[in-house]
Amino acid sequence: MKIVKSDPAVKMPQSAEKPASTMKFYMTSKKYVSARDGENNSVIYKAADGTEELHSGGSRAWRNNNPGNLISAEKSGLAIGKGGRFAVFPDHDAGFAALKMTLVKNYSDMKLDKVFQKYAPASDKNNPEQYIAQVKKWTGLDSARALKDLDEAELLKFMKAIERAEGWIVGKITPVPHAQQFVVKGVDGKPISNMDYLIDFFRKDGTPDKAKGSTNKDGKTAVIKTNIKSPVTLTLPRPDPGSPLKAAKGKPPPGGMKVVAAQVTAKPWYAFAFSTAEASNDPKDGPASEPKQAATVVAPLAVVKQAGAVKVSGTVDKEKKFVQPVVVENGVFVTWKFDTSGGSGKVLNTLPYIVVKIEGGTASLLLEGDKVELMRNNIVRRKVPRGTEVALFLGSDAKEKYRSAPMFKVLAEDGFTDIVVKVAEKRGLDYSAALEIPHAPVVAGTKKTYSAELHGTSWMKFSHKYAEAEAEQMTASAKAEVQRSVKQIYSGTATVGGGTIRLSVTKPNQQTLKIVWPAEAFGNCMANIPSVPDLDACKSEIIARVNPRTYQAFVEAAFEIDAEEMVISSGWRPMLGSILHRIGVGLDVKKVTVNGSPKVFNRGPTAEENTYHQAIAERKQLEKFKKNGTITPEQTARLNVLKAEEPGKLERASDAITNNEAAVLKAFTKSLRGNAHVRQTFDPWEMDVNTRDNKDATQNDLSDSNEKLHKNHLHITVVDPELGHG
Incomplete structure (x- = not known):
């Protein structure tokens, strides 16, 4: 068709913005934002999310979303690129609107039989007479009428006839994949074959994926296809010096740490998309070249050259392909x-x-x-x-x-x-x-x-033993009676007897608080440290390895509930449990006595909990039967009952846990959670992993290993920013 230069300032008539009937008939998969020519008479479209699609085969009008085959000089402002010499539009509706705009702007005063002498002139290898005859036949419109005299419905009919004459033949839409391949070379520039590798990347839905393998004889990895612009990371072994870089035949690959060798962004694999393109069905395009064979299409390739303390030997043990160690590291x-x-x-x-x-x-x-x-x-x-x-x-x-x-x-x-x-x-x-x-x-x-x-x-x-003077300095912000009591813990004045270590301190009300460490609190120490064989040694060497701020929080909470006796079940220890105990910021409390009544941090599952967990197990079993298609009507009915009863059983189990805890223990734990030095409290009823985050503690329902570990004591953790535990 003939080049038509439209005025870019012309506004599209309101009625032409979205022809409803056309929208229903021509549904497009997505709206594109740019387009350009591809190989084999194809068009590459890019969507707003960055993905690209290749339109091939079919007719030029379909490939370009250009039902009127407006050429590239069309100035409607709606085009997003060109394919061949024709304009490309984001979707069919935009192309149809551009056709209307062109007709209204440039052909309004023409008779219908004259339109095509300009729109499809013989100089562009068209047959205007045949074009006129086809349009007249398909529309039934009088060719002597002027274009401007057509009403909206007649103009739409006229435009559809043009689209039919130009040819709208649907072809093939192929997503353009993103891909990446690596070739691994030694410091001598030669490809390294049979090297194990790991490639990390992301799939289209955002889920991470991995690919493992060994480089081929050309040093190449497999081709990674991601369909998105994904980071692609290549990890290679950093072999132990003196070891072969590649596995010997029949032997496992060499050990050593793994290192990230390269990280690139997957590139659009246009060559692959072109190789699958369909030939054009439109004579306007002329003869189409044959598509490439997919097997010969080379993916985007990144060269990774090895460097470091090892290199592939070009002369030594060449046949065995061993690594010759060389010292190149600066250290x-x-x-x-x-x-x-x-x-x-x-x-x-x-x-x-x-x-x-x-x-x-x-x-x-x-x-x-x-x-x-x-x-x-x-x-x-x-x-x-x-x-x-x-x-x-x-x-x-x-x-x-x-x-x-x-x-x-x-x-x-x-x-x-x-x-x-x-x-x-x-x-x-x-x-x-x-x-x-x-x-x-x-x-x-x-x-x-x-x-x-x-x-x-x-x-x-390497676990610091705190002196009395250090305890005094570290608790300087505490009240005098608290500081005095903490200092006593580090003074060595506690007494040993009857299988316990005992210390009496004076509370603010001048009454006595007894702090007790039973022998079990030091069992791990005595079993693993030869120089600590008894409680006398534990008194002098072990008690003082707990951070004084831990004992400060403990004493302050004990004073607040007016405790008469506190039993500590563990403090510092070398070979058991968490690092928190082994660096001196953890303390375990077993028993609290107030008003002559001892209360123990200990519980087993309640009857309500057992009932709830049994119901859960039964429900899961029935759901398995349902999934396998083997459930009976009676079992279905039972499953429905269990589901209906579950919320109530859960509430009763939760209430039973809460009601099982003595008020004095709750008060002691609450005081600890409000202490500025405390970061964690774990006990048989509640687990608070961060007392400073303003989130409620979670209920301890003894369902995981950490909850079960704390079913018989209260664990306290204090902060120590100097050790990275803040």
């Missing part, structure tokens, strides 16, 4: 790996630590500005300048003002890329100070591995 990686399976069995997450260098017997920060960190997954790893001796300060000893026991000291020796200290936690009294020091080194290539042991005595070494 040595020192790693401390803790194995607690022979000790507490607990992952040492949140254990405070700081790495220091040792020079002339003096410890200082490895890096200026280093702060206390919390261990994760039993591993501490640092890059250390060659020739530097380093050690760990652990637990409360990580505080700058303490730091008296550097642990697991090693030298970052020149000639090695990795120094590893494997620390095995050991339960029991078989302690040897010599085995605590890294020993029995094993050398493999440029990696040196030591062994060391962590005992109860080790824990006691």
